[in-house]
Amino acid sequence: MLSYEEALNKALKYTLKQTISTRSPTQSLGRFLARNIYTEHPLPYWNNSAMDGYAIRHDDLKQHAKLSIIDEIPAGHQPQKEITKGTCARIFTGAPMPNGADTVVIQENVDRHQNNITIHTSPLKGANVRKKGEEFSVGDCIATTGTPVRVGLIGLFHALGVTSIPIYESPRIAIISTGDELVDRSQQQNLHLGQIWSSNNHTLISAITSAGGIPIDCGIARDNLTDTIQSFQYALSQNPDLILSTGGVSVGDHDRVQEALLKVGGSLDFWKVRLKPGKPLVLGNIQQTPFFGLPGNPVSALVSFWLFVYPIIRKAIGAKEIFLQSKTVTLSEDIYKRHSRAEFVRVKLSPDGRYAQKTGNQSSAWLSSVAQADALVHIPANERGFSKGSSVAVLLLP
Known part of the structure; x- marks a missing residue:
């Protein structure tokens, strides 16, 4: 039986195919840049002007108490006249600076009388002017490979006229739930004795999406070899980058995942980890597609996903x-x-994020x-373990 660290090192050697595509920035929210x-x-x-005001020659502040207004420049319009000695232009935020002017x-800070202004302050030269290229010059790097495409970055791309970017596509993750006891609520409205609603598939669909993958729900495999093999074959037909199963990986008489794995040409890397929750964990390959057999208990399945599958995605x-x-x-x-x-103990943080306490019963069957x-x-x-008042590192859940 492997230690947690040994199992993690083996898992991290499994790499999924990286696919790069080109999309508009707006369509790339949440993705990562590929270059x-x-x-x-x-x-x-x-x-351009950073404020509403008057574009002037700074030198005129030394000689002229009054300046003549010879132009008006709203945002989105071009200056019509050059600013010369003793003149100025009415200008609005974002409008381009006219030739000859260097300050706004x-x-x-101005008194206006018809087409003349009197200035009551002495701004520094270049005040309230956004200089061409002061934020980015041609050839500057906006963002590096691996940068997440967030809302602010999307705005920056469009402000710079970037209409397409290369991003890594999400891997396709197939999910097989196993167990005679599982019932899909969409197909049966009431439970019979011994049955439970299938929840692991829905939990993993959300977890995969949160991690950045594309989940493919391949349904429920019953606890017999034929059905489990057929589920693996169906999962493979979906061209996944990774296959996950839940349940059927323990030592019970009805746990068929390992046997089915070998029947469809798969190989086993390890089985069982000295870990709670998550002891019955299988890692292997099915026809060159990485495979993780997660435990059937809901908590064990999800914690195992976060520890071993999340980083691979x-x-x-x-x-x-x-x-x-x-x-x-x-x-x-x-x-x-x-x-x-x-x-790995589940804990709840205090509202300020400084303190942690257990979330009650830590049974691997208690999804709460x-x-x-x-x-x-x-x-x-x-x-x-750790005593009350200890400072400990916690892993934040997505």
């Missing part, structure tokens, strides 16, 4: 940070374990323990 993006235009495109006096989509983010918090209660396996959780506390295999 550096450089500017083809300066920003601003030209010298804001309108609050993040790597495939070009993310710079592939693991769950971490932060240091203070424990509000003791957190100990009574076994020699590594354990993750539904209420904000983070995971890792207790290594060689440690008993």
Whole structure:
């Protein structure tokens, strides 16, 4: 049985195919750049006014108390006249600066009398002027490979006239749920004795989407070899980049996943990890497609996904940070374990994010323990746990 660290190292050696496509920035929200993006235009495109006011020659402040208004320049319009000695132009925010002018006096510091102004301040030369290229010059790098495309970056791309960008496409992840007890609510409205609603597939659909993948729900495989093999074959027909199954990987008489894996030409890398939750975990290949067999218990399946599958998906989509983010918090209660396996305890953070406490019952069958959780506390295999008041690193859940 592998340690958590050994299993993670093996899992990280599995890489998914990276596909690059070109999309508009607006269609790329949440994706990651596949190469550096450089500017083809300066920003601003030209010298323009940062305020509503009057475009002047700074030298005129020394000699002229009054200036004549010879032009008016709204945003989106071109200057019609050059500013010469003793003249100025009415100008509005974003409008291009006229030739000859180098400074803008804001309108609050000016008295206007018909077509003349009197200035009551002495602004510095260049005041209230946005210079051409002061934010970006031609050839500057806007964003580097692996940068997430967020709302602000989309706005910047469009401001610079960037209409298409290369991004990493999302990998396709097939999901197979196994178990005679599982019932799809869309196909049956009431449970019979011994049945449960299928939830792992819906949980993993959301988890895969959150990680940046495209989930493919391949339905429920019953606990017999033929049905499990057919489910694997159907999953392969969807051309996935990764196949996940939940359940059927333990040591019970009806757990058929490993046997079916070998029957369809798959290979097994490891089975079982010294981990709680998540001991029955399978990693292998099915016809060159990576395969993870997750436990059937809801908590075990989701925690195993976050620990082992999440970073592989993040790597495939070009993310710079592939693991769950971490932060240091203070424990509000003791957190100990009574076994020699590594354990990931589900915790809820205080409103200010400084303190953590367990989310109640930590049974791997209690999905409420993750539904209420904000983070995971890792207790290594060689440690008993942590006492109240301890500072510990937690993994923040997506």
